[in-house]
Amino acid sequence: MSAEPYRFDCHRDHGPYAGVAGFLARIAAERPKLAVRHEVELHAIAPWLDRAARPAAEEAPIRFHPARRTAHLAYGAAEFVTAWAGTLRHPVTVRFDHTADADETTAELLAVLTGRAAPKLHLDLHAGGDPLPPAAPGPDDLRTTLGDSLARGFYHHAARTARRGRALVTPDGDLRHWWAFTTGLATALAALEQSAEALALYDEARAATDDPKIIMSAAYSTAMLYARHLPGAAQDPGRARHWLDQALTLAATIDDEHQRTISTVFYEQGVALLDARSGEPARALRMVDDGLARLTGALAAGERPQDVARLLHNRAQVHLALRDPAAALADLDTVIAQDPGNCEYYADRAALHRAAGRAKAALQDYGTAIRLGPHLPEAYYNRATLEHERGRLDRAQDDLEHAVAIDAAHLDARIALVNLYLERGAPDAAEAGARAGLALSPADPSLLCTLGLIRSERGDHAEADDLLSRALDGDPDLVEAWTNRAAVRFERGDVAAAVSDLDRAVALSPAPEPRFNRGTALMRLGRWAEAAGDFTRALATPGLDRATRRDLRAGLARCEREQAV
Structure with a gap:
């Protein structure tokens, strides 16, 4: 590390990742092999x-990045x-100014960095700093900044930029x-799960102008809010169809035939989405197929490849709904060939490979999704379950551990890790x-159940009983909680209560374990005939391992001896 001091300005007026981007770039220049x-x-x-x-x-992405992507970027950075820092020979201090006025991307990354243990690296965070020269960008500059922020998935900065533009x-x-600032703001707000405000912006646009292009675009965007982005109870497929119909009606009036075809096909994909969700995948497939045919017929060779890829990806999802994984795989292969940098497509294809038993191909696609994502926790989780199976x-x-480090709230990954x-x-x-997970989600039944099992194995039966009871309050159909609470109550000497819990477990699951456990408890109560019935039924379960079959036969033999006395 050079002797020149590290000092970076993080003020949000410098844009997303202000300060930290310069810091990373400096490291990359000094450690190019590591940067690769x-x-x-x-x-x-x-x-x-x-x-x-x-x-x-200018990249015209197939879809906007999810807002959570910045968390994944922060983890990788x-x-x-x-x-x-692990290669440093001497301690280094890096000063960051204006951290109190940093963009959300910068604040997020600094928070991750300060949480990492790097003994030779000291981050010196200053809320203030030298005064910034005043800047007053005009509408053209703000519009360029807005488009860049939206395309890169930096939605807080996009929203601030759009609001500044609307004020001018x-x-x-x-x-x-x-209109550019208004629709850009609405897009950013929808990504940040503030869809109600986005909806109001489109209402404002309809009241402000009768320009058919704006009304058409606002109609489609309103439809997508009702179809996808509003909170579950506020979503309304009927209203979504109404606004899609309006968008399609206006698209039909576009003078330019080329643009008319593109807009019409694009809006029809929203209709296909609603058809697929309403249980009409065959109708959705016909619409997507027709759209693909008209779009490819209208486009010149190599024109708008990502629009074609978008429709192919939509068709792959419809093929899955129609239980045709081979057709879905063929579409995904084509999509990936056209747009090899989109992590989502590899994750989707990995799931198809995995379902078909092609573990090696699935692992390869999960790895690519993680590399391109970058660091998708869901891809780490899915790859982990496949590795566990192997x-x-x-x-x-x-x-x-990677999945949980990237997304502490990924409960499926945390539960799987605890069980592992x-x-x-x-x-x-x-x-x-388990306790870390419950700090984030105190009522999660699976975590409560697992922690209850751990406490029972450590002899704390009172806490275990309480944890398992709380798990059942949250999910009365959780077989493992009934089984584990039964074991705790059996150990505490309340055999009748254990049998009652196992009655629920047996009613919920055909697995042999609840019947084996209930048979064991029934023997303790001297109910030999009922115990023998449980052992007999459990023995009829296909695929029993040798140890379980041996224990069941031993229990049944004892019941038969006791009944013979």
Whole structure:
């Protein structure tokens, strides 16, 4: 590390990742080989490092990035910084100014960095700093910034930029810019789960102008809010269809035939989405097929490849709804060939490979999704479950730990990790993981159940009983909780209560374990005939392992001896 001090300005007026992007770029310049391993997140955070890239707003992405992507970028960037810090010979202090006025992306990454243990790296965070020179960008500059922020998935900055733009123009004075800022703000708000405010913006646009292009675009965007983005109870397929009909009616009036075809096909995909969701996948497939035929017929060779890829991806989802995975796979292969940089497609294809038993191909696609994502917790989780099925427990544990580190609230990954710790004989790690999960989701039945099992194995039957009872309050159909609480109550000497819990477990599950456990409890009560019935039925379960079959036969033999006395 050079002697020149590290000092970076994080004020949000400098844009997303202000300060931290410069810090990462400096490390990348000094450690280029290390940077190669993290180039996806580095190029997303500091795009000037990617010399081959065009401005993000010119890339015409198939769909906007999810808002949570910045958390994944922060995780990868923190890994990069931690690896660099591990190579330092002497301590280094990095000063960041204006952290109190930082963009959300910068604040998120700094929070991750400060949570990492890097002994030779000290982050010196200053809320203030030197005064910034005043800047007053005009509508053109703000519109460029807005488009870039939306395309890169930096929605808080996009929303601020759009609000600044709307403050400078009016629909009467500059309708073109006003609409760009209004629809850009609505897009950012929808991504940030503030869809009600986005809906109000489109209502405002309809009241402000009768421009058919704006009304058409607002109608389609309103339809998608009702179909996808509003909270569950507020979603309304009927209203979504109403607005799609209006968008299609206006699209039919477009003079230019080429643009008319593109707009019409694009809007029809919303109708196909609603058809698929309403249980009409065959009708949705016909609409997607027809749209593909008309779109490819209207486009020149190589024109708008991502629009074609979007329809092919939609068709793959419809094929899955029609239980035709081979057709879905063929579409995904084509989509990936056309747009090889989209992580979502690899994750979708991995699921198809896995369902078909092609584990090696699935693992390869999950790996690519993780690399391109970057660091998708869901891909780590899915790869971990596949590795676990293949008996590769070290790899499964590593992937699950990554998933939880990236997204602490990923409960499926946390539950799987806790159970894997138990399986591998690490009860301390399992208990710590369960309690960490419950700190985030105190009423999660699976975590309560697992922690109850851990406490019971450690002899704390009172706490275990309470935890398992809370799990059942949240999910009365959780078989494992009935079975585990029965075991706790059996150990505490309340055999009748244990039998009652196992009655519920047997009613819910055809598995042999609840019947075996109930048979054992019934023997303690001297109810030999009922116990024999449970052992007999459990023995009829296909695929029993040798040890379970032996124990069931031993229990049945004892029942028969006792009944013979």
